[in-house]
Amino acid sequence: MRDKKDSAPLFNKIAKHYDTFNIFASFGIEKSWRRRIKTLFIPKGNILDLGCGSGQFSKTIINDNCSVFGIDPAIKMLKIGKQRKYNLKFINGYGENLPFKDNSFDFIISAFVFRNLKNINRTLSEIKRVLKEGEKLIILEFFWPENHLLSLFFSIYLGHLLPFIYKIFGGNSQDIKYLCFSIKKFYNVKNFKSLLKTHEFDNIRYLNLSFNLARYFIMEKGKENEQN
Numbered sequence: 647m648r649d650k651k652d653s654a655p656l657f658n659k660i661a662k663h664y665d666t667f668n669i670f671a672s673f674g675i676e677k678s679w680r681r682r683i684k685t686l687f688i689p690k691g692n693i694l695d696l697g698c699g700s701g702q703f704s705k706t707i708i709n710d711n712c713s714v715f716g717i718d719p720a721i722k723m724l725k726i727g728k729q730r731k732y733n734l735k736f737i738n739g740y741g742e743n744l745p746f747k748d749n750s751f752d753f754i755i756s757a758f759v760f761r762n763l764k765n766i767n768r769t770l771s772e773i774k775r776v777l778k779e780g781e782k783l784i785i786l787e788f789f790w791p792e793n794h795l796l797s798l799f800f801s802i803y804l805g806h807l808l809p810f811i812y813k814i815f816g817g818n819s820q821d822i823k824y825l826c827f828s829i830k831k832f833y834n835v836k837n838f839k840s841l842l843k844t845h846e847f848d849n850i851r852y853l854n855l856s857f858n859l860a861r862y863f864i865m866e867k868g869k870e871n872e873q874n
């Protein structure tokens with residue numbers, strides 16, 4: 647599969663307003679979605695936040711029992727996180743080429759990143775390589791609504807209204823349109839689950855959030871002697 651266009655330059659461009667825009671665009675709901683991760687696992691050991699941005703997802707799980715590493719190719723997103731002084735080790739890099747040894751992490755988490763990856767298959771292979779056997783990968787992602795009314799609302803709100811508001815505040819409406827269409831072009835739930843299956847993750851399940859607008863996918867890397 648050919649690589650998609652690198653989205654890191656776009657995130658560098660919108661980094662300054664990204665977090666505020668996110669809260670505004672989701673009417674604040676995304677904060678509660680992120681906090682929900684605390685009900686899905688007990689953070690301990692080494693944790694990787696893949697596509698960490700400014701660290702908004704990691705900050706909900708940081709505690710004294712874990713070391714959190716955040717990796718992201720957009721240097722300006724990392725810079726904002728560093729200024730906020732979260733207890734997180736920020737690393738500049740891509741999910742497709744993780745600079746870690748095999749079996750380094752007890753958990754890997756990732757929020758709103760998968761639809762922005764250059765190569766989803768290569769990233770999933772890298773995740774499997776650096777995750778310890780039997781441990782969890784947790785992905786939070788938007789999915790385009792299957793309900794016709796919600797789909798229409800999404801098209802108008804994300805595709806037209808938000809880009810218009812963003813433009814009034816001095817941004818480039820095309821940048822926000824990209825975020826909208828990246829959701830539309832992304833896998834549906836069934837196909838995403840199939841993709842995860844082809845990478846031989848075990849026990850793949852998902853949790854629906856707010857009228858199924860977003861979902862947590864939770865899975866484990868199987869143990870060597872239990873695979874196949």
Ligand SMILES: C[S@@+](CC[C@H](N)C(=O)[O-])C[C@H]1O[C@@H](n2cnc3c(N)ncnc32)[C@H](O)[C@@H]1O
Pocket residue numbers: 652653654657696697698699700701702703717718719720723739740741742756757758759762763764765
């Ligand atoms: C929508 S933001 C989400 C940031 C953060 N996870 C959060 O929840 O706020 C998507 C992030 O994915 C990062 N990203 C884009 N391409 C990536 C890649 N190939 N590997 C890892 N991260 C990537 C972007 O730089 C951006 O920070």
